[in-house]
Amino acid sequence: MSEEQTAPTCYRHRNRQTYLRCVRCDKPICADCRIDAPVGFQCPDCVAAGRRTMRQTRSSFGGGARAGAAGTVTKVLIGANVAVFLLAVISAGSLAAATGSMMTPLHLIGAEIGFLPGFQTSITVDLFGLEVNAPVVAAGGYYRMITAMFLHFGVIHLLFNMVVLWMLGRILERDLGPARFFTAYMLSGLAGSVAVYLFSFGTSTAGASGAVYGLFGLMILINRKLKRDNQGLYVLLGLNLVLTLIMGFSFAGHVGGLVGGLACGAILTFTPRERRSLHWVGFAVLLVVLAAITFFQTGLLDNQYDIV
Known part of the structure; x- marks a missing residue:
């Protein structure tokens, strides 16, 4: 049975x-x-288990094929700019700061001020009840070249830069991956700050415009590499440059950022695909060059005006 x-x-x-x-x-x-x-x-x-052992597909420039698809870094950058803007308005204690009609205490501390006449090497500011002494760039306040990238003069200034960052940033972040995109963005902004320090060191400048113009330069070369049409991008860039001249914006900062973006784009597009690690070497060399130019300008100003 x-x-x-x-x-x-x-x-x-x-x-x-x-x-x-x-x-x-x-x-x-x-x-x-x-x-x-x-x-x-x-x-x-x-x-x-098979997905964990599968080799990740890489994009043309070394980032993960799906990395940056959601534009995470772009969103974080926009959030940081908005947060700093709100903090600047709060520091002023007046809504007039939202229109760009006044310098807030945060601007006095963080905007790019390269040189002050009269042998003044720093600015003392009352920030939220604390007395803060902030040196100008020529006196060693090099941090201003970074912090200025996140400060804006009024909500219109902020809105314009954030819209362009949203439009271009997500595409570039998808193409490059988050790490390369963020590095290129920061280097472009720094290039804009260096240009301001060279050619407009006696002015007070702020804004993400240098980095945003860098995205234009970066996308031009990335699109050429990927055989995309750049015609619309050229028109948009041209209109922005015309507005820069008409409105009296920082021409040095905008063009400097554009050149920085083109330099980052050249590093990414001319490096052989099989040697993508050289992207980081190129970025490091660009950073060293920007630092050397900055210190050289400080030396010139020191010799001419006896700043330090």
Whole structure:
């Protein structure tokens, strides 16, 4: 007398009988758990294990193919700019700061002020009840060349830069990956700050415009490499440059950022695909060049005006 045979049950749903089995591990799986494979079916555990061991697809410039698809870095940069703007308005204690009609205490501390006449090497500011002494760039306040990238004169100034950052940033972040995109953005902004220090050191400047113009230069070369049409981009860039001249914006900062973006684009596009690690070497060399120019200008100002 033979024993009655019972059907196996799904390893994930013990109350379901099944004759289907995973082609990799041979575990019984029900119709809801089975995942189609090139041959037969696989269980969820084997599919997950296969994904973990699969080599990540890389983009043309070394970033993950899906890295930056959601524009995470772009959103963080926009959030940081908006947060700093609100903090500047609060520091002023007046909504007039939102229109760009006044310098807030945060601007006096963080905007790029390269040189002050009369042998004045720093600015003393009352910030939230604390007395802060902030040196100008020529007196060693090099941090201003970075902090100025996140300060804006009024909500219109902020809105304009953030709209362009949103438009271009997500595309470039998808193409380059988050790390390369962020590095190129910061280097472009720094290039704009260096240009201001060279040619407009007696002015007070702020804004993400240098970095944003860098995105124009960066995208021009990236699009050429990927054989995309740049015609619309050229028109948009030309209109922005015309507005820069008409409105009296920082021409040195905008053009400096554009040149910085072109330099970053050249590093990314002219480096052989199989030697992508050289991107970081190129970025490091560009940073050293910008630092050397900055220190050289400080030396010139020191000799001419006896700042320090």
